[in-house]
Amino acid sequence: MTARILTAVSFALALYGALAQTPDTDKPSARETPPDQKAYMDVIKITDPGKKIEALEKFRKDFPDSNFASGVDSLILTTLIQKMPDQKPRIKKAAQAMYAAAVAKDKAASKSNIVVTMAARGAAANRIADQLLTGDMMLKDAESYAKKGVDAMQQSIWIAEQREAFAKRKQPIPAQEELVKRFQQARAARIATLGQVERKLGHTAQAQKFLEEAYAVNPASAPVAGALGEMAAKAGNDSKAMEYLISARLTGNAALSANQAFEDIYKKSHNGTTDGLEAMLDTEYHKRFPNPVHVEAYKPGAARTDRIVLAEVFTGSGCPPCAGADIAFDAAMERYGRKDLAVVMYHLHIPRPDPMTNPDTQARAKSYSVTGVPSFAIDGKKTVGGGSRDMAPGVYDRFNKDLEKDLDTAAEAKIKVDAGLNRGSVKVSAAVDGVESDSKDLKVQILLVEKEIRHLGENGVRFHPMVVRAIGGEKAGGFALEPKGKGTFEATFDLEAVSKSLKAHLDDFESKREGFKFSAKRDQINRADLAVVVFVQDDKTKHVLQSAYVDLSTGPASHPTTEANNLK
Amino acid sequence: MKKLLSVAVLAATLIAAPADPVAWKLQVVSAAPVKPGVRFNVKLLATVQNGWHLYSMKPMAEGPIATRIWIGDGQPFSLAGGVQAPDPQVVQDPTLGMEVELYEGEAQFTLPVKIAPGTAAGAHALVVSAAYQSCNDKICLPPKIVKVELPVTVAK
Numbered sequence A: 001m002t003a004r005i006l007t008a009v010s011f012a013l014a015l016y017g018a019l020a021q022t023p024d025t026d027k028p029s030a031r032e033t034p035p036d037q038k039a040y041m042d043v044i045k046i047t048d049p050g051k052k053i054e055a056l057e058k059f060r061k062d063f064p065d066s067n068f069a070s071g072v073d074s075l076i077l078t079t080l081i082q083k084m085p086d087q088k089p090r091i092k093k094a095a096q097a098m099y100a101a102a103v104a105k106d107k108a109a110s111k112s113n114i115v116v117t118m119a120a121r122g123a124a125a126n127r128i129a130d131q132l133l134t135g136d137m138m139l140k141d142a143e144s145y146a147k148k149g150v151d152a153m154q155q156s157i158w159i160a161e162q163r164e165a166f167a168k169r170k171q172p173i174p175a176q177e178e179l180v181k182r183f184q185q186a187r188a189a190r191i192a193t194l195g196q197v198e199r200k201l202g203h204t205a206q207a208q209k210f211l212e213e214a215y216a217v218n219p220a221s222a223p224v225a226g227a228l229g230e231m232a233a234k235a236g237n238d239s240k241a242m243e244y245l246i247s248a249r250l251t252g253n254a255a256l257s258a259n260q261a262f263e264d265i266y267k268k269s270h271n272g273t274t275d276g277l278e279a280m281l282d283t284e285y286h287k288r289f290p291n292p293v294h295v296e297a298y299k300p301g302a303a304r305t306d307r308i309v310l311a312e313v314f315t316g317s318g319c320p321p322c323a324g325a326d327i328a329f330d331a332a333m334e335r336y337g338r339k340d341l342a343v344v345m346y347h348l349h350i351p352r353p354d355p356m357t358n359p360d361t362q363a364r365a366k367s368y369s370v371t372g373v374p375s376f377a378i379d380g381k382k383t384v385g386g387g388s389r390d391m392a393p394g395v396y397d398r399f400n401k402d403l404e405k406d407l408d409t410a411a412e413a414k415i416k417v418d419a420g421l422n423r424g425s426v427k428v429s430a431a432v433d434g435v436e437s438d439s440k441d442l443k444v445q446i447l448l449v450e451k452e453i454r455h456l457g458e459n460g461v462r463f464h465p466m467v468v469r470a471i472g473g474e475k476a477g478g479f480a481l482e483p484k485g486k487g488t489f490e491a492t493f494d495l496e497a498v499s500k501s502l503k504a505h506l507d508d509f510e511s512k513r514e515g516f517k518f519s520a521k522r523d524q525i526n527r528a529d530l531a532v533v534v535f536v537q538d539d540k541t542k543h544v545l546q547s548a549y550v551d552l553s554t555g556p557a558s559h560p561t562t563e564a565n566n567l568k
Numbered sequence B: 001m002k003k004l005l006s007v008a009v010l011a012a013t014l015i016a017a018p019a020d021p022v023a024w025k026l027q028v029v030s031a032a033p034v035k036p037g038v039r040f041n042v043k044l045l046a047t048v049q050n051g052w053h054l055y056s057m058k059p060m061a062e063g064p065i066a067t068r069i070w071i072g073d074g075q076p077f078s079l080a081g082g083v084q085a086p087d088p089q090v091v092q093d094p095t096l097g098m099e100v101e102l103y104e105g106e107a108q109f110t111l112p113v114k115i116a117p118g119t120a121a122g123a124h125a126l127v128v129s130a131a132y133q134s135c136n137d138k139i140c141l142p143p144k145i146v147k148v149e150l151p152v153t154v155a156k
Helices: A035-045 A049-062 A069-083 A088-112 A119-134 A139-151 A155-168 A176-200 A204-217 A222-234 A238-251 A256-268 A277-288 A322-335 A359-367 A389-407 A495-512 A561-566 B002-013
Strands: A020-024 A309-315 A341-347 A375-378 A381-384 A414-422 A425-433 A442-454 A463-471 A487-494 A530-538 A544-551 B022-028 B039-048 B053-055 B068-071 B077-079 B089-093 B098-103 B106-115 B122-132 B144-154
Touching (some): A049 A069, A119 A176, A139 A176, A176 A222, A204 A222, A309 A389, A309 A544, A322 A341, A322 A389, A322 A463, A341 A530, A375 A389, A414 A530, A425 A442, A425 A530, A463 A495, B022 B144, B039 B053, B039 B122, B068 B106
Parallel strands (some): A309 A341
Antiparallel strands (some): A414 A425, B039 B106, B053 B098
């Protein structure tokens, strides 16, 4: 942390230069914030639309060279469309100004480019069309801009520009095949906008053509799948509609109208209710996203010992590469029973907010010096990195060798756990004995976990197993154990208090991040689906001596904490 | 046997964390003499390792944390204007369902800097701070703040 790299840099007159880069934990104070950034942040907080537009125009005048100024046109247009939809001439003028600025930018860039670029105008046109579409207004204008956005996407020019941009950034240029694929994906987003505008205009055949073209390239696009589903529903083709609408719903980003269409069709075949809807989506999720890791039930060999292996996983539901690790551990839990493997998942707000994060999981990450997610440790052996869903088999292979080896390695402690849920509290008593380590850093950790939370995160993972809800001990730090010591350690988790603490953390997070709201706060605890994990660990090396898992499940019924409290 | 196991365990725990994927470097642009009260430019060059990216400076409520660059208190230097950033790449993020702005490879930011009047002649450290977050296809890093130093000699 204190390492410094010093490189001499010479310069002409009274200055000399050098480089030093050190990480730091300080946060910028308001006084330290660059003036344009501060002004911009102040402007976007204004709620009165007229004053906001006035302030945006003033910002552009005060800071014409600020890189925040490039977004001013778009913000003015958004504000007009969303807050002053009756002012059509003004909206038209703002859109024209935004497009004209982009054309001017293209012209300036073309002077130094190897090709005549249309990149800025294409992006601006698509953005204007998208904003008008969202506002459901001036759809003929939206159509015109959407077409401009598509027309600006010429494969040969786009690829030439990409090549030039990669060279300028001193990056290796991807293969032609990869560039073509990226072009198709970028163009599909523009085609999708045009398709949605045509749909709103009632040009069904054209809309169908464009949307299907976009869907073929990117079936995970919620707006495209939703629009196709709604069109199929309108045409009376319920089965086709359901195919598309389930796709949209499973992304977690479907439009309200698409979700409504989905529920309407579902109700038709379910006596007018949505009973069983989530269960059906669960089934569809498993069908559409089968685990790519194929495992067989574990059969212990002659060398199997009494050790219960512990997997600690640091993850995030808004972390794309965490999907591969999450799915790999799903497979491990399928292969091994809980008498062989205990898994605990510590959720973190990396890179995006995760509503299953709590102060205890953050404390644990700090204790483990976690430098990124996913990170995982098998009996304390830490490694980092996951990948996309289809990379899960590689992740599984990486940790499973350690796991199998540990199953045949004798435990270095004995743990006997008594745990139960009584009157809203989980009480845990862990008797530890037979400790072989003479380390001075031994700790007994007692974790309360929820066995499964259904939450569709931005990384597409729908089910989150073994979510750590609270950790025993002062500041979630566990309980100290003497070298080769023994003793009984107790922890009590008041579920109402834990739930309140989870909510307080999420509320606090929202209050500190301007404009952010969780789509769902997972602060409710399902009392029927809890478990306790206890382990003895060397807090310094993180080596785990032995673990224990106690299932507290009481049945299939769900009793969120607040509901249960209301029933008292 | 047990000792061997302990050694192996310890070695495994020492697996290197991912190296910082963004290297930051400060350079002076202006060749003019620098005196108290005078404004000059410095360039902050971010070199992003292949496969990683750095998000742009535009805040996104639902998206990843935007890059922030500033000059902290407690030094004779301060920003004389806004930080100039290069045009970012605009990429459709399939997991967010929205466009995100980011940098790959090299990105050069320009900072207009002024020296407080009355600053004593001699060597001073200009410290620029940058807060950023980064991901690649295998791992996402938490938000991080780095400080980059450039010794500056202030003329009489």
